[in-house]
Amino acid sequence: MVISAETRAAIDAEIAKYPKRRGALLPALHLVQKQTGWISPETAQELAAIFEIHPIEVMEVVTFYNMFYDRPQGRHHVYVCTNLPCSLRGARDLLKEIEQHLGIESGETTPDGRITLGHEECLGACAWAPMLRIGAQYHENLDVETAKRLLDELK
Amino acid sequence: MQKAPFVTSYLTEHAGDDAFATLAGYRARGGWEAARKALTQMSPDDVVNLVKDAGLQGRGGAGFGTGMKWSFMPKAADKPKYLVCNADESEPGSFKDRLLLERAPHQMLEGIVIGAWATGASKTFVYVRGEYAQPADVLQRAIDECYAEGLLGSDVMGTGFAHDVVVTRGAGAYICGEETGLLESLEGKKGQPRKKPPFPAQYGAFGMPTTVNNVETFSHVPHIVKNGPAWFKGFGTEKSPGTTIFGVSGLVQRPGLYELPLGTRLDEIVFQHAGGPLPGRKVRGVIPGGMSMPILPVSQLDVPMANEFLRERKTMLGTGGVMVIDDSVCMVRVACVVTYFFRDESCGQCTQCREGTGWLHKIVQRIERGAGSREDIDILLDVCGKMEGQTICAFADAAAWPVQGLLRHFREDFEAHVEHGKCPFPQSFEL
Ligand SMILES: Cc1cc2nc3c(=O)[nH]c(=O)nc-3n(C[C@H](O)[C@H](O)[C@H](O)COP(=O)(O)O)c2cc1C
Ligand code: SF4
Ligand code: FES
Numbered sequence: 001m002v003i004s005a006e007t008r009a010a011i012d013a014e015i016a017k018y019p020k021r022r023g024a025l026l027p028a029l030h031l032v033q034k035q036t037g038w039i040s041p042e043t044a045q046e047l048a049a050i051f052e053i054h055p056i057e058v059m060e061v062v063t064f065y066n067m068f069y070d071r072p073q074g075r076h077h078v079y080v081c082t083n084l085p086c087s088l089r090g091a092r093d094l095l096k097e098i099e100q101h102l103g104i105e106s107g108e109t110t111p112d113g114r115i116t117l118g119h120e121e122c123l124g125a126c127a128w129a130p131m132l133r134i135g136a137q138y139h140e141n142l143d144v145e146t147a148k149r150l151l152d153e154l155k
Numbered sequence: 156m157q158k159a160p161f162v163t164s165y166l167t168e169h170a171g172d173d174a175f176a177t178l179a180g181y182r183a184r185g186g187w188e189a190a191r192k193a194l195t196q197m198s199p200d201d202v203v204n205l206v207k208d209a210g211l212q213g214r215g216g217a218g219f220g221t222g223m224k225w226s227f228m229p230k231a232a233d234k235p236k237y238l239v240c241n242a243d244e245s246e247p248g249s250f251k252d253r254l255l256l257e258r259a260p261h262q263m264l265e266g267i268v269i270g271a272w273a274t275g276a277s278k279t280f281v282y283v284r285g286e287y288a289q290p291a292d293v294l295q296r297a298i299d300e301c302y303a304e305g306l307l308g309s310d311v312m313g314t315g316f317a318h319d320v321v322v323t324r325g326a327g328a329y330i331c332g333e334e335t336g337l338l339e340s341l342e343g344k345k346g347q348p349r350k351k352p353p354f355p356a357q358y359g360a361f362g363m364p365t366t367v368n369n370v371e372t373f374s375h376v377p378h379i380v381k382n383g384p385a386w387f388k389g390f391g392t393e394k395s396p397g398t399t400i401f402g403v404s405g406l407v408q409r410p411g412l413y414e415l416p417l418g419t420r421l422d423e424i425v426f427q428h429a430g431g432p433l434p435g436r437k438v439r440g441v442i443p444g445g446m447s448m449p450i451l452p453v454s455q456l457d458v459p460m461a462n463e464f465l466r467e468r469k470t471m472l473g474t475g476g477v478m479v480i481d482d483s484v485c486m487v488r489v490a491c492v493v494t495y496f497f498r499d500e501s502c503g504q505c506t507q508c509r510e511g512t513g514w515l516h517k518i519v520q521r522i523e524r525g526a527g528s529r530e531d532i533d534i535l536l537d538v539c540g541k542m543e544g545q546t547i548c549a550f551a552d553a554a555a556w557p558v559q560g561l562l563r564h565f566r567e568d569f570e571a572h573v574e575h576g577k578c579p580f581p582q583s584f585e586l
Contacts, residue, residue, distance in 0.1 A: 017321045019235065019361045025343030026326055030285075051343070064345040066327030067285045083247040084446065084492045085404035085478055087584050096585075121329065121496055122247035122446075123286050126404035126476070127411045128158070136288035 002043045003050075007035045011050060022051055025061060029068050038069040066120075074109040074116035076154045079133050082119040085126035094130045095119055097144045101151065115154060157254045160412035162428060164390070164398045165378050166371070167414045170258040176293060178300040181261035187306060189377035193269045194314045197380075202273035206376065209384035210396045215241050215332075215369030216445065216473050217549075218395075218462050221376075227356035228274040229364050237360045238270055238279040239341070239367040242294075243325055243332035245284055246445035247496060248476030251400035252370040254412055256283070256290035259374065260297035264320065266373030268311060269380055271318045274366055278319045282337050285326040295322050329500040333548045334367040336502065347502045348548035371400065392418035395461035399472075403429040405479035406436065417472070418464075422456035425479055436481040440564065444473025446493060447553035449560025450480075470560065485580035486565035487572050490519045490558060492586075497554035508551035511542040515558055522569055523586070525576035532569050536562060 003011075010031050014024040028050070032043055039047075039062045041055070048055040062068040080086075080095045099105050102117060109116040125131045128140030132147065139150055159171035174180025181187065193202050207222030228236060240263065244252040255263055267279050283291040298320050301307040309317045323341055330336040331346035338360050340346035359365020375397055379387050388396045395417040401424055404410045408430030415424065421443055425431065432438050440450045443460065449470040451458070458464050462472050480489060494516035503509045518535055521527045539555035546552075562569065571579040 017319075019363070020342065022343035023323075023341060023361065026323065026340065029326070030324055060345060061343065064328060065285070065325075068326055082492075083496065084442075084489065085248055085410075087492055088405045088478075088480065088484065090584070092585050120286075120327075121499070122245065122249070124244055124250040124253045124284075125157075126248055126250055126478075127402060129404065129410075133286065136286075138289070 001046065002036060002040065003032060003046050004035055007031050008050075022053065025051055025058070026065075029062065033068065038072050074113055076115050077118070077133075077135055078115050078151065079118045079120040079123075080106075081121070081123045081125070081129070081131055083122035083126075085122070086129040086131060089129040091130040094132075094142060094144060094147060098147060098151065101148050115151065157250070157257050158411065159258065160254070160400065160414050161409060162413040162415060164414045164416075166259070166262070166374055166398060167254070167400060167412070170254060176258055176260055176297065178261060178297065178304060178306075185381075186261050186377075187265055189380040190265045190268045190272075190306070191312055193380050194272050194312055194316055199273045199275060202269060202380070205384060206273070206379060209379045209387040210394075211372065211375055211379060211387070212395060213369055214371035214375075214399060214474075216246065216447075218472065221368060221372055224356075224366055224368070225270065225274050227354070228276075228366055229356070230275070232275060235278065235363050236274060236276045237363055237365045238267060238274065238276040239334070239337065239360060239365055240267060240279055240281040240370060240373055241332065241334065241337060241367055242281055242283040242287070242290075242370045243337060244287070244370070244474075245329040245332050246447060246474045246476060248402065248404055248442065248445045248478045249474040250402045250404075251412060251475065253287060253290055254400065255370050255374050256287065257293050260294045261301075262377060263370055263374045264297060264301060264307075266376035267320060268306070268318055269376050270366070270368065270373060272316060276366070277317060278321065280341055280360060281320060281322050282331070282341060283322060283324050284331075285324050288324070291322055291324055298322065328502075329496075330502045330548075330550060333550060336548065337367065338365065345502070347504050348550070350547055390416040392459060392461045392463070394463045395472075399475045401460070401475045401477050403477045403479065406433055406438075406481040406484070407431065407479045408433065418459040418461045420456075421451070421458050421460055421477070424460065424477055425456060429477075429479070432479070432481050436483060438479060439482045439484065440480045440486070442476070442478040442480070442557070444471055445476040446478075446496065447556060448473040449556050450486075450564060451560075452564040469563070483580065483582040485578050485583040486561050486568040487519065487523050487578065488580075488583050488586060490561050490569075491516075491523050493557045493561075494519045494554075497550075501550065501554070505546040505551065507542050507545045508554070511538050511551060512554050514538050515554065519558075522572050523578070525572055525578075527569075527573050529570070529573055532562065532566070532573065
């Protein structure tokens, strides 16, 4: 079993909130990813059993949404917003500097598995551009030096 | 935590005060009294009529009358009815709902309870975009407080009315902001919009009658119940009453949030409130309402920000996300960013949209590289024409409008690329 007893209990609590079981699939995927970092074929099978659907239906949902991952990820996700308001205020340069600093391109993971870097569409922080998020945490009004320092602090 | 607006009115008056996000702090400012009034002194129909009289229009982008929408919900109580609060806020350039979730969650929840009373809904799903994990936590804390104090649950304020609120987090798909894409996502599926009819008021979440409203829309409701329609109409224009929260971004001195009456002139927002362009620069164009809305050139900013006026200039209020572009920026590059976004976010169900967004991006990129022809410019317009009004949801229109706007007002940038084979704006941000 991949899904821990604790995660399973949290999934059951979510299922109770919806009129149909499947309503809790997105919440369940968030919970499982919190535990395991990504959705493996084995995890998809376990979820399919819980939700009484086919594993392929779980994977269809996983691949539709940007925030669910069907392969292993770095320990930290770093996403730079490159939509228009951020681009107007230097986001593209920031992303390039970060790529150089980490020695990887957007979409890749550092060889030590520390950071997966990506660029993302508007994150709702447009007035405080450029910005990036590290997991759930937003960092706004960035300059290159501050951004590099933030990345260096990640273990 | 998001910064408070530079200009506030009734929605954001206390947004700078951390305590306002707590039940105690909200109550100390008179919070939850409007819901008490609605549930104890007004019938559901009274509430619907009041919101109709006030003329509140949805703040999620389409501007549909809220009271009218509520009146579409069936009266029969033979099956459960639901509300959905749309907190997916993914339209590029929009960041007002995040503020309302983080700094005024009880105001929105009070609006939800009033809306639930008016429509007979037993449950509300608040669908929060996946990236707003922190706002979702703040909201969940506020909901927990409401349950503990009997403002939600089986007996709201001792009136016998029952209402539950559930927070559902999305997972990074723009299309889940479209109301039927949202409903699919809520049911644990891919967020692919549904064919309409049937409309959500007949067949919505989990097949039950459902009304979808935006975060800001709900947040206005307690103020209308408390102060009445005449007061509400004291803000804004005759056809578009109330305030809204404009989010100003891009190349201006003071990007940020500004709560102002609808009908405030766009040039006043850009030049007075947001301080105008950066030193030594000039404003070239402004996107008035989130990325889907056509751009206006600087010569046309003397327009009141309300749909009845913006429509005359072939654009709309949308989400009130005001993006300012200055004279360092090439509009072909803007088009690259815009078309990339829509190509990436199309859900792929409709051929016109799936293929059209792909072609728009491909052709714009070709023009950007200096490899385009004059004919390409006309093909862009042709593709846009074929995307409009043809698809399951309004996403395809939303993808075509900004390209049409850029070509309507800044065709010369596209022509310069085609003619000289390079970009006329060397200072423009790099892609
Ligand atoms: C492609 C697309 C994306 C949308 N995204 C959002 C969104 O993120 N938030 C929102 O409130 N409405 C969004 N809408 C509008 C909703 O479909 C719906 O009209 C709105 O939530 C209704 O609420 P209102 O009447 O209170 O405005 C979107 C519409 C389309 C076509
Ligand atoms: S218009 Fe585009 S986004 Fe909307 S349903 Fe069709 S393919 Fe999907
Ligand atoms: S464009 Fe980057 S947060 Fe909106």
